[in-house]
Amino acid sequence: MVAGNQLFKGNSAMLILGLLEGGDKYGYQMINALAVRSEGAFDLKEGTLYPILHALENRGSIEAYWLDSEAGRRRRYYRLTKDGRKELQKRREEWQAYCAAVSRVMGGECLG
Amino acid sequence: MAELEKRVEGYLDEVCAQVRCRRVHAQLREELRGHLEERIEGYIAAGMDAQQAVRQAIVQMGDGSQVGREFNRTHRPQVDWRMLVLVALFAAAGAAMMAVFGREYGETVFRNSGYFVVRFALYLTIGLVLMLGLMCLDYSRLRKHPMWLYGAAVLLFVLAEVFGVYANGRPYLDLRFFQVSPLPLASPLFIVAFAGLAANYRGGGVHCLCKLVAAGIGSILLMLAYPSLAGALILLICYATILTVTVAKGDFACRRGITLAVLYGGGALLILVFVGFVTGWKGSYVFQRFGAFLNFGAADPRGAGYIYAISHQWLTASELFGPAQGMAQSLSQSLPDAHRNFAFVSAVATFGWAAGAGILLLAAAFVGRIVQVGRRANSAFGSYLCLGVATMLAAEFLLCTLASLGVLPMLDVGMPFLSYGGTEYVAHLAMVGLVLSVWRYNNLLQRDGSPALEAPLKRFIQFEDGKLIVSFK
Numbered sequence: 001m002v003a004g005n006q007l008f009k010g011n012s013a014m015l016i017l018g019l020l021e022g023g024d025k026y027g028y029q030m031i032n033a034l035a036v037r038s039e040g041a042f043d044l045k046e047g048t049l050y051p052i053l054h055a056l057e058n059r060g061s062i063e064a065y066w067l068d069s070e071a072g073r074r075r076r077y078y079r080l081t082k083d084g085r086k087e088l089q090k091r092r093e094e095w096q097a098y099c100a101a102v103s104r105v106m107g108g109e110c111l112g
Numbered sequence: 113m114a115e116l117e118k119r120v121e122g123y124l125d126e127v128c129a130q131v132r133c134r135r136v137h138a139q140l141r142e143e144l145r146g147h148l149e150e151r152i153e154g155y156i157a158a159g160m161d162a163q164q165a166v167r168q169a170i171v172q173m174g175d176g177s178q179v180g181r182e183f184n185r186t187h188r189p190q191v192d193w194r195m196l197v198l199v200a201l202f203a204a205a206g207a208a209m210m211a212v213f214g215r216e217y218g219e220t221v222f223r224n225s226g227y228f229v230v231r232f233a234l235y236l237t238i239g240l241v242l243m244l245g246l247m248c249l250d251y252s253r254l255r256k257h258p259m260w261l262y263g264a265a266v267l268l269f270v271l272a273e274v275f276g277v278y279a280n281g282r283p284y285l286d287l288r289f290f291q292v293s294p295l296p297l298a299s300p301l302f303i304v305a306f307a308g309l310a311a312n313y314r315g316g317g318v319h320c321l322c323k324l325v326a327a328g329i330g331s332i333l334l335m336l337a338y339p340s341l342a343g344a345l346i347l348l349i350c351y352a353t354i355l356t357v358t359v360a361k362g363d364f365a366c367r368r369g370i371t372l373a374v375l376y377g378g379g380a381l382l383i384l385v386f387v388g389f390v391t392g393w394k395g396s397y398v399f400q401r402f403g404a405f406l407n408f409g410a411a412d413p414r415g416a417g418y419i420y421a422i423s424h425q426w427l428t429a430s431e432l433f434g435p436a437q438g439m440a441q442s443l444s445q446s447l448p449d450a451h452r453n454f455a456f457v458s459a460v461a462t463f464g465w466a467a468g469a470g471i472l473l474l475a476a477a478f479v480g481r482i483v484q485v486g487r488r489a490n491s492a493f494g495s496y497l498c499l500g501v502a503t504m505l506a507a508e509f510l511l512c513t514l515a516s517l518g519v520l521p522m523l524d525v526g527m528p529f530l531s532y533g534g535t536e537y538v539a540h541l542a543m544v545g546l547v548l549s550v551w552r553y554n555n556l557l558q559r560d561g562s563p564a565l566e567a568p569l570k571r572f573i574q575f576e577d578g579k580l581i582v583s584f585k
Contacts, residue, residue, distance in 0.1 A: 026146075027143065027147055028146070028147045028150045028151065044174075045172070045173060045174025045175070045178075045179075046147065046151070046172050046173050046174065047127070047144065047173035047174040047176070047178075047179035048174055048178075048179060048182060050140070050143060050144065050147075050179070050183070051179065051182035051183045051185070051186050052182075054183065054186045054187065054555075055185075055186045058186060058490075058554060058555045060487075060488050071150075071153075073145075073146050073149065074142065074146065075146055076139075076142075076143045076146075
């Protein structure tokens with residue numbers, strides 16, 4: 001999908017926070033989860049995920065810690081903070097309101 | 113294989129070339145390298161040959177310099193404008209207070225009502241230069257040698273004792289044109305040193321905590337010997353706050369509840385012993401001095417209770433807006449220390465209660481902002497440092513205001529940023545500079561992981577997210 005990268009960028013914070021809601025993940029894992037859950041709709045350049053993660057970390061929405069993997073390399077895991085949970089909740093409500101409004105105009109259904 | 117590794121490293125070089133902040137390079141590389149390696153292994157497992165797998169993984173990452181530019185936007189210095197606005201507001205309030213003191217004392221004491229304002233301008237300039245200088249320096253370097261800071265604070269007292277001049281029963285450093293009290297310089301040094309030690313001992317066990325407490329007690333005893341009860345009390349409050357937060361957060365490998373109980377119990381015991389010792393030594397003086405504040409000095413309004421009685425008179429005569437009405441004498445004639453310990457009373461009596469409330473709101477906003485910076489700090493040292501500075505300022509504001517209101521006995525504590533006192537003013541701005549540096553370097557330094565995150569303490573019963581977890585592992 002051509003617009004995949006743009007589509008991801010506009011809502012990246014919400015999507016990443018949403019991914020972390022189900023448990024701590026490292027970057028590679030997040031990209032795979034994103035591909036599976038979106039059925040490949042967000043064909044993003046993988047490197048661009050990391051600056052967004054670091055920005056969210058600086059903002060205090062997520063925090064990171066290193067863990068060793070079986071393969072002997074360290075992985076940087078991210079987890080939601082309390083502030084991050086609040087932010088996710090807010091964004092989700094906004095998104096549902098927006099989605100419902102768009103579908104009222106355009107017709108069709110909104111799965112929130 | 114080395115050829116392929118080189119291609120991965122080449123990609124990482126391309127990314128890092130765009131990131132001006134070098135400290136984060138190592139971490140960025142490790143994280144991106146891990147990602148690439150995992151992707152390559154995935155492709156090879158799916159049947160691709162190694163060369164193609166590397167090429168494909170790099171293409172999949174996206175343009176290196178584009179990714180690097182985005183990292184650079186994330187990891188760049190930031191200026192805490194909110195804090196700078198608060199500093200400016202306090203500087204304006206301080207200038208207004210100096211104009212009042214100038215009018216009160218200037219003509220009679222110095223034959224020059226501009227004396228206070230000119231001095232204030234000088235110290236404000238020195239303080240601002242120091243503040244901005246410290247803001248641009250990397251505060252995390254202070255963490256490496258906390259004992260040097262501690263030693264410097266001790267040295268100040270030693271120098272004052274050996275080479276200094278005595279005034280008001282205390283030694284001052286003699287700098288030819290100025291007499292500088294070592295006290296306002298030493299307390300910030302002690303607090304920064306304590307925060308540094310706490311950060312260095314973090315993750316350690318009970319013996320680390322003991323060393324930290326011993327360092328704290330040493331500095332408090334030195335303050336008492338100087339003698340400054342106020343300085344000792346403020347250090348005690350700062351240390352207690354830092355210790356409570358670090359232990360409660362699980363930064364030390366010890367049982368939180370018991371440790372806190374021991375710390376507070378031991379602290380209370382030491383204070384009781386100290387109070388008992390001092391009252392046994394010169395009991396009547398202690399009761400006279402510290403008991404006098406009760407009931408606005410009514411027990412002895414012409415003796416030990418005089419300042420409290422007069423302060424109370426001024427406050428009752430104060431209006432909501434504008435100067436107090438119906439007082440026979442001027443502030444400086446009736447209220448000793450109107451320019452220092454009673455700066456709050458001076459402000460209320462001159463500008464009205466609205467100004468007093470404004471000062472307290474400003475103080476709360478200032479302390480609150482420092483706490484916020486501390487919570488967002490990316491290192492344990494940064495957060496302890498902010499916590500120490502915030503507690504010190506909060507304690508000074510509170511002790512000074514509550515004594516003015518007749519709730520607490522008066523100690524020699526000035527109102528930060530509003531009282532007369534040049535060294536203190538410069539030292540306070542320097543501490544604000546450190547907080548600004550914590551904010552500035554937030555995105556430039558590699559983050560400390562919290563030890564509680566990396567290695568959660570194994571416990572039989574845990575309480576988390578509102579769930580009670582019983583672990584049999």
